Amino acid sequence: MKFALRSPFSSTTIRLAGALAIAATVATSPVPSMAQDANPEARLRKMEAEIRALQRNVFPGGDGRFFEPQISNDGSATQPANRTTSSTTAVTDILARLDAMELQLQRLTSVTEENSNAVSQIQSRLALLEASPAAGAGLAGTIEPEQPSVTDSNLSAMTGGESSQGGQEEATTATAGPSAERLAAVQEITKPQTDDAADDEYSYGFRLWNAGFFPEARQQLSSFIESYPSHWRATYGRNLLGRAFLDDGMPEEAARWFLRNYQADRTAPRAADSLLFLSESMIAMEDTRRACIALAEFGETYPALASGRLMDRYEANRRKVTCES
Incomplete structure (x- = not known):
């Protein structure tokens, strides 16, 4: 007699156990990557935040060309403090050019002030030279000599x-x-006859001066200056007239003409000569202070002539007086 063995578990129980075993196996097995990132949007936001952090390390300063600022319109985030921009923008270029222009303007202003000061000193010296020496205050304010x-x-x-x-x-x-002898000697000096009548008048005055006839030379040169004040020889005539006075022992009258010629045109061919002879006239009048002023003015205004054509006379006059440095 055969006995049939019955399992203590029902078929339903067996199926349930099998399902649980399969679920356990699946839970312990590796999970695919797609299953791990159930929310792609969250992962994308995380990657963007990491990229922004990397950008701030590589490009400090919050430059908008590389990433957006951390401060949003709603103020939800904050921008790191104390950051400086290392890149050069158009605004910084303009500021740099403005700084350079301001520096150049300062230099030009400084040079202008120095030139104004130098001109003021020259004017002060000329004011001293123009005062009248006979009155104890320099040469006369008017430089026009009295016409005889x-x-x-x-x-x-x-x-x-x-x-x-x-x-x-x-x-x-x-x-x-x-005297008859003097008249004969003057008559021996001939007057030039050329196409330039004004130059002939000056040349005749020069010949009289060169021969030592100073009064006659003064008369001739005065007539030339009065008749041809704009001639190119006028500067020569005024200077030579001053020398005709100085060589004849009349330094005060000579000083008037020398100063007049120097002030008429300081770039004229005989302006420098007149300034140097003005110092010589002051030395003859024993006016050391104004002689030194004239010598200093000559050395500063005409340095090339002071070391060239007029060097010997300039140095000789300097040795005659002791000027303060």
Whole structure:
């Protein structure tokens, strides 16, 4: 007799156990990557945040060309403090150019102030030279010399002396008249005859001065200057007229003409000569202070001539006086 063995578990129980075993196996097995990232949007946001953090390390300063600022319109995030921009923008280029322009403007202003100060010093020196030495305050304010009358000029020419002599001496000289020897000597000096009448007048005055006839030369040169004040020889005539006074022992009158010629045109061919002879006139008048002023002005205004054509006379005049440094 055969007995049938029955299992203590029902078929339903067996199926349930099998399902649980399969579920356990699946739970312990590796899970695919797609299953791990159930939310792709969250993963994308995480990667963007990591990229922004990397950008801030590589490009500090919050430059908008590489990433957006951390401060949003709603103020949900904050921008790191104390960051500086290392890149050069158009604004920084403009600021740099403005700084350079301001520096150049400062330099130009400084040079202008120095030039103004130098001009002011020159004007002060000229003001001292223009004062009258006879009154104890420099040369006369007006540099125009007194024009002698016809009688005075003729008297000066005939006697070879000054027309401002005492009354008794003037009367005696006028009565005596020029000597025959002097008249003959003056007549031997011929007057040039060229196409330039003005130059002929000056040349004749120069010949009289060169021969030592200073009064006659003064009369001739004065006539030339009065008749041709704009001629190119005018600067030569004024300077030579001053020398005709200085060489004849009349430094005060000479100083007036030298100063007049220097101030008429400081770039003229004989302006420098007149300034140097002005210092020589001051030395003859024993006015050391104004002589030093004229010498200093000459050395500063005409350095090339002070070391060239007029060097010997300039150095000789400097040795005659002791000027403060």
